[in-house]
Amino acid sequence: MTDVAQHEGTGISVRGLTKTFGTLRAVDDLTFDIRPGRVTGFLGPNGAGKTTTLRMLLGLVRPTAGEALIGGHRYADLPRPLNVVGSALEATGFHPGRSGRDHLRVLAATHGIPDSRVDQLLELVGIPAAARKRAGAYSMGMRQRLGLAAGLLGDPGVLLLDEPANGLDPEGIRWMRGFLRHLAAEEGRTIVVSSHLLAEVEQTVDDVIIIANGRLVRQGTIEELHGEQTVLVRTADAAALAAALERAGLTAQPSPEHGPGALQVEGADGDLARVGDVALAAGQPVHELRALRTDLERMFLELTESPEHRNRNLQETT
């Protein structure tokens, strides 16, 4: 479906981007770069300002300050934007009385894209049968797929997907992951996936940008940010196993919240076999053994749970 050579690798740069709604600083002096040809996770708790940032990038919302450029250009200055950037944003609507196919044909007309391309995309996202029915009758999953098809219409080199897994059932989420991997595998395409759930994008992304309260919190490759993975092990005599693990060069902390005899092991970086071997050598029975969290997961959890980063909307209403 793609002319690979066409995607030359377009990057995105955001400089001092700010948006205030009344007194609320929804996006607060954000600066970051998104590298071309990579899959970037744009993460943050609900209300962090992800959607607002993407909307400013796409010229839908006017920044209070700063700028957001795609391949050095403002979105509104792109002569044929759909051929450069495709996007599927949250709260993008469809006319309930118009068929999904006609929705795409309406957009296709602006760029002179033929109906054959529309049908090809409906096939690709797996809704060819529903395409001629009224969009008002579509399930959430079908709407997400139609939104994705709209984003791909112009075969863009940059794809911005805002919470693509939102509202999908497990089957839909699995499909979406596979589809993203398929898109990412096509060389040169820059993909940005926003999410308020780290686990949703963890396996798909190369880079991560984390924001909270409209501000940049962390940015880096997923390897850098992942850091070390903690291992949980549960046994009968925790103290004895802890001693054995320390002798093997690992650190072990009791972790009663994971049940009696639980230890959190650091230094093994998720290597379950190594911890299991130490336990066997020490003659300690293993009741439970699993990878716990990475630094990134721990940080994200703190971010979403610490009160100053919690969704400001929820705070306002509670």
Place this chain on the structure above:
Amino acid sequence: MTGLIRSELRKAFTTRIGWGMPLAQFLLAALFVGIAGAFMLFVAVPGPTGGEGAPMGNSLEPTVLARTLYTGGMQVGYLLSLVLGILSMGSEYRHKTLTATFLSAPRRGRVIAAKVVALTIVVVVNGLAHLAGALVTGGALLLAADKAVFPEAGDLLGVLARMLLVFVLWGLMGLGLGVLIPNQVAALFVGVAFAFLIEPLLGVFIGMVDALADVARFFPSQASMAALSLYEGMDSATVEQAGGNPDQLTWWVAALVLLGYAAMMTVVGWVLTQRRDVG
């Protein structure tokens, strides 16, 4: 630009309203012209000078009669045109399709320009359906009453073409109103209430005050009637009996007045569309 216009036309004709509205125009025009025609041709009323009862149509010249009859549904026609204009933008706000629209066409001024062109085409299509309905019942009634069906074709065609123009201008007023009041339901309510009730009533009240009667002639509804030269060739007594103001604007002045309203509303829509955040 042609791509944007094609896109807008696809929007207009891929929902039920795209075909339902011309049908409504046809049926309502037929109905209103039918009622007005039946009344004018077959119901005896005392003449302006009193005396023997005769249908009003009998005292009118054939041209004036045909003109009055075929434009009998004009008010519904421009009202529905106003609705079409409101829907052009209102429906984008209501169904949140504006995001997709501006993503495919980020230069918003061009979107508005494309909407103006597409709306003009849509309103003309609807207007033709209206004319068809009006001509079918109006013609049948004239035939039944043994009157000339299409006297002075040139004059009559001119009036009918001007009716299409009036519809288009009302459509453009609706387009601006749909941006001004992004809540589509509210915009429809305000638009219809204003055009159907408030403005005509205000016109009547103001018309009763001599010093202000001149002002009322510039109101959209009175200007619309003037643009069709509706009362031309009628004596003032008959006009007043029909509830009209005999002292109306020349047709082309009236058309310019309507054009002014349409342009003003379009500019309002254009300016607001440039500024507003979408999200």
